[in-house]
Each structure stands twice: as structure tokens, then as C-alpha cells.
Amino acid sequence: MACTVVQPLLSRIVRRIAQEHPSLFARLGAHQSTDFLIDPVELPFALHLRPDPQALIFRAVPRDAAPDAGATIRGQFLLLLELLDSEQDGDAAFFSRDLEVSGDTEAIVRLRNALDDIDGSIAEDTAAMFGKPGRAILSRLRRSYSDDTKGYPQP
Amino acid sequence: MSLAELICPAGTPAALRTAVDAGADAVYCGFQDATNARNFPGLNFTPYELAASVAYAHAKGTKVLLALNTYPPAGKVDLWRHAADTGAQFGVDAFIVADMGVAQYIAQTHPQVRLHLSVQAAASSPEAIRYYCENFGVKRVVLPRILTIPEIRQIRKEIPCEIETFIFGNHGLMVEGRCSLTNYLTGQSTNMDGVCSPASDVDYRRHEDGSMSSQLAGFTIDCFGPNEKAGYPTICKGRYTAPHRPDGYYAFEEPISLNLSRLLPDLIDAGVHAFKIEGRQRSKSYVRGVVSAFRQAVDDIRAGRPANIADLVALTEGQKQTQGAFETKKWR
Numbered sequence: 482m483a484c485t486v487v488q489p490l491l492s493r494i495v496r497r498i499a500q501e502h503p504s505l506f507a508r509l510g511a512h513q514s515t516d517f518l519i520d521p522v523e524l525p526f527a528l529h530l531r532p533d534p535q536a537l538i539f540r541a542v543p544r545d546a547a548p549d550a551g552a553t554i555r556g557q558f559l560l561l562l563e564l565l566d567s568e569q570d571g572d573a574a575f576f577s578r579d580l581e582v583s584g585d586t587e588a589i590v591r592l593r594n595a596l597d598d599i600d601g602s603i604a605e606d607t608a609a610m611f612g613k614p615g616r617a618i619l620s621r622l623r624r625s626y627s628d629d630t631k632g633y634p635q636p
Numbered sequence: 637m638s639l640a641e642l643i644c645p646a647g648t649p650a651a652l653r654t655a656v657d658a659g660a661d662a663v664y665c666g667f668q669d670a671t672n673a674r675n676f677p678g679l680n681f682t683p684y685e686l687a688a689s690v691a692y693a694h695a696k697g698t699k700v701l702l703a704l705n706t707y708p709p710a711g712k713v714d715l716w717r718h719a720a721d722t723g724a725q726f727g728v729d730a731f732i733v734a735d736m737g738v739a740q741y742i743a744q745t746h747p748q749v750r751l752h753l754s755v756q757a758a759a760s761s762p763e764a765i766r767y768y769c770e771n772f773g774v775k776r777v778v779l780p781r782i783l784t785i786p787e788i789r790q791i792r793k794e795i796p797c798e799i800e801t802f803i804f805g806n807h808g809l810m811v812e813g814r815c816s817l818t819n820y821l822t823g824q825s826t827n828m829d830g831v832c833s834p835a836s837d838v839d840y841r842r843h844e845d846g847s848m849s850s851q852l853a854g855f856t857i858d859c860f861g862p863n864e865k866a867g868y869p870t871i872c873k874g875r876y877t878a879p880h881r882p883d884g885y886y887a888f889e890e891p892i893s894l895n896l897s898r899l900l901p902d903l904i905d906a907g908v909h910a911f912k913i914e915g916r917q918r919s920k921s922y923v924r925g926v927v928s929a930f931r932q933a934v935d936d937i938r939a940g941r942p943a944n945i946a947d948l949v950a951l952t953e954g955q956k957q958t959q960g961a962f963e964t965k966k967w968r
Binding site: 508509510564567568569570571572573575576577578581582583586587589590591592593594595597598599600 | 838841863921922950953
């Protein structure tokens with residue numbers, strides 16, 4: 482159910498990012514066709530990303546029905562969001578064990594470097610797509626995590 | 637007098653702009669090929685990106701140093717020569733080189749561009765450094781991270797060029813430019829291909845008990861307990877079992893980062909001209925945090941104020957830091 486609700490939003494978000502930041506595909510190289518599973522541990526679903534500019538996929542999937550991923554990235558949702566925006570350092574999150582990766586390490590490194598070369602905030606741009614309510618939700622989300630992130634159980 | 641220039645890393649154009657805006661005096665970067673020692677997937681600059689980045693940096697009074705600090709394999713020097721020609725065309729302020737052939741080509745072809753001797757050349761004695769100065773016109777040497785401050789002070793008196801030392805980041809202690817550990821396991825060379833522990837050969841596995849093992853080319857480098865901090869999957873920082881050490885031990889070095897924030901005044905006093913922050917493979921977040929912290933510290937010291945260094949331990953490998961040999965050669 483949750484997957485169905487968020488799906489239209491995810492499709493819109495990823496199309497917008499691809500449109501505004503076409504240079505990220507060059508840094509992905511051959512891994513444009515890799516299936517990434519992004520797993521925000523506290524959400525009721527995972528996210529399947531295939532960053533192929535010709536056939537973009539970004540969809541919510543139930544964990545027990547997730548596709549065979551070439552690479553998996555797992556952590557708390559806000560951490561993943563902050564990594565997306567370079568508000569956090571991925572290596573530091575890996576050292577602290579808050580971020581867990583498995584599968585094709587080169588694919589993950591390419592995705593990280595591609596996203597890191599984007600100026601500005603993808604999270605805020607995405608929130609702005611939905612106007613005032615979108616920005617309010619993002620703000621509330623950040624506040625709730627800043628109150629309650631430490632000590633979340635490991636995945 | 638030491639100017640205490642802050643030399644900052646950039647793996648992407650966005651990281652370069654971040655470093656410039658955070659107060660870097662100079663930014664070092666490389667092309668997307670084997671000519672530099674951070675030839676990692678998705679990292680580094682196209683020629684077009686370098687040109688735009690040099691323009692951005694120069695407009696804000698920041699220098700750009702181009703790392704050409706790997707060693708061309710026999711008969712394959714054209715890639716390095718072409719990279720030097722491109723860098724000179726775009727107006728980089730210096731080349732960071734390790735190979736004598738590359739140094740000679742630049743000295744002859746682009747004599748107007750400064751040459752800096754990379755740490756990859758592992759020049760640690762006055763005799764070696766003077767050789768590079770006299771024969772190739774090297775203006776600055778990046779010293780290996782194996783010298784104490786009194787040793788640096790003595791070297792400074794005996795050489796005709798500036799000294800740059802690392803102050804934060806990777807605590808690389810292998811004889812740099814000579815390390816073949818990655819080559820031994822993967823067939824790729826840190827020194828000629830620019831890849832230490834290539835990502836394509838790295839595998840992380842999570843186990844049922846929450847522990848995680850890191851492997852390189854199928855060989856286990858380390859296994860971290862469920863609550864243990866992790867490090868990079870490099871052989872020199874790996875933990876191994878042996879018949880006499882069945883519980884595993886760090887055979888070479890530990891996952892730990894260099895942090896000389898407390899030694900900056902001593903380094904300036906010893907005559908160090910420039911401070912280098914390691915980490916072209918790190919994110920904009922790292923660049924912003926580390927460059928800002930050291931910018932503030934260096935400015936405080938220059939103004940005669942006590943330096944107040946931000947806590948950077950969260951950004952260190954294994955979340956541990958050391959002053960290494962700069963403090964004492966008995967650091968382990």
C-alpha cells in the first residue's frame with residue numbers, strides 16, 4: 482500500500498533530478514544500468530533505482546519482493562537524504578557503521594561521486610516541487626530526526 | 637617566513653568550488669585517468685571541467701595544482717605529456733609530479749609552470765630533494781609522513797625549496813611511490829594505474845551476527861565486530877590472523893587518520909610553507925568541514941590568537957586520529 486502511495490512522487494522526483502543534473506550520468510559510466518537497492522531501514526519499503534537516462538527507474542518496493550540488486554545501500558532515511566545532499570560524508574558514515582553497503586562497490590562509489598558533484602540540495606529542490614507543503618514536510622522530517630536519531634537500532 | 641598556505645583536495649568540480657569557498661589557498665585535483673594517484677571510478681575532472689574550475693578558482697584568488705603524480709609505464713608516457721600540455725593550456729598554477737621523466741618533460745616544455753614534488757616521490761633526505769630542485773627546478777617538496785618536526789626543521793635548512801606537509805587525512809606510511817601491495821592482490825598498480833584497493837575488487841559482507849568483513853580480490857582484509865568502527869579496505873590497514881596471532885592483528889598499520897591541528901604552530905615555526913589536507917576521494921561535506929576548520933585555525937595562528945580547532949574525529953578513518961611521526965617516531 483505504502484509503495485503505491487509514494488510511487489507517483491518518486492517517478493516525478495527522479496525525472497526532475499535527471500532533467501536538471503544530466504552530468505551525473507557521465508560519472509556513472511557503465512553503471513547507469515546497474516540496479517541499486519536503497520534501503521531506508523525504518524521505512525516500510527525499500528527503493529529500487531536504475532539510473533539509466535533512457536529508461537529511468539525509481540520505485541518503492543516491498544523488501545520481500547525487491548529485485549536482485551547489483552548494489553545495496555542501507556541506513557536511516559535522513560542519513561541517506563543527507564548523503565544525497567552532501568550534508569554528511571559517506572566515508573565517515575561508513576566508518577561509524579551507520580551506513581552499510583554491499584554488492585558492486587564500484588557501482589556504489591560511482592553513484593556517490595556522481596551525486597556529490599551536484600551543487601545545491603536535491604532534498605530541498607524536491608521539497609520545493611511540492612510547494613509550501615513539501616518544504617514543511619522536509620523541515621518537520623529533519624526536526625524529528627534531530628530529536629530522535631541517536632540509538633536507532635541497527636538494521 | 638612560512639606563509640602556511642592551505643592546500644585542499646577536490647575530487648569533483650563541485651568539491652573544488654566548495655574548497656575555494658571554504659577558504660583554500662590552493663586546490664589540488666587530477667584528470668579522469670591514470671595520471672594521478674586517485675584514479676577512482678566517477679571521480680576527477682574532464683579537461684573541460686578543469687578549464688572551468690581553474691577559471692572559478694582564479695576569479696577568487698585560489699590556485700589550482702594539477703596532480704600528475706603517478707609513474708608512466710615503460711613506453712607509455714604520452715598520456716602524462718598530454719595531461720601536462722592540457723593543464724598548462726588551462727593555466728594551472730603548478731604540477732605535482734613524482735616521475736623524473738614527467739618532471740623533465742614539464743621543465744623543458746612548460747618552464748613557466750611551477751613543479752611540486754609529490755609525496756609519491758618519497759624524497760625524504762636533503763640530498764634527494766636537492767637533486768630534484770637542481771635538475772628539474774622543483775619549487776616545493778611534499779614530505780613523506782615519516783619525519784619528526786625537528787627533522788623537518790633540519791631539512792628546511794638544507795634545501796633550496798618550499799616544504800609542504802600533510803596535516804589531515806590518510807596516515808600513509810608505506811614508502812610512497814613504492815608500495816606494491818595492491819598490485820600483488822589485484823594486478824593493478826597504485827603507482828602506475830593510480831588505484832589503491834580498486835573499488836571493482838572490493839567486497840563488503842555483512843554477517844548474521846552483525847559483523848562485517850571487507851575483502852580485496854577475494855582476500856579478507858578485516859572483519860569488524862557489530863559495534864566496531866570500520867576503516868578503508870586497504871591492505872596496509874588490514875587485520876590478519878597468523879599462527880602466533882590467532883585473534884587477528886594489524887600487521888602494518890591501523891585504520892587511523894593523521895590530524896596535526898595541535899602542531900600547526902610548531903610546523904610553521906619549523907619553516908613549513910604549506911599544509912596539505914588529504915582526501916580527493918571524500919565528499920563535499922568532508923571538504924567543507926575540514927577546510928573551514930583549518931582555515932579558521934591558520935588565520936587564528938597568523939593573527940597571534942590561540943587556534944581553536946573544530947572536532948574532526950567523526951571524519952577520520954576508524955574514527956581515530958594520530959599525530960604520527962610528526963610527534964614522535966614511537967607513535968606505535
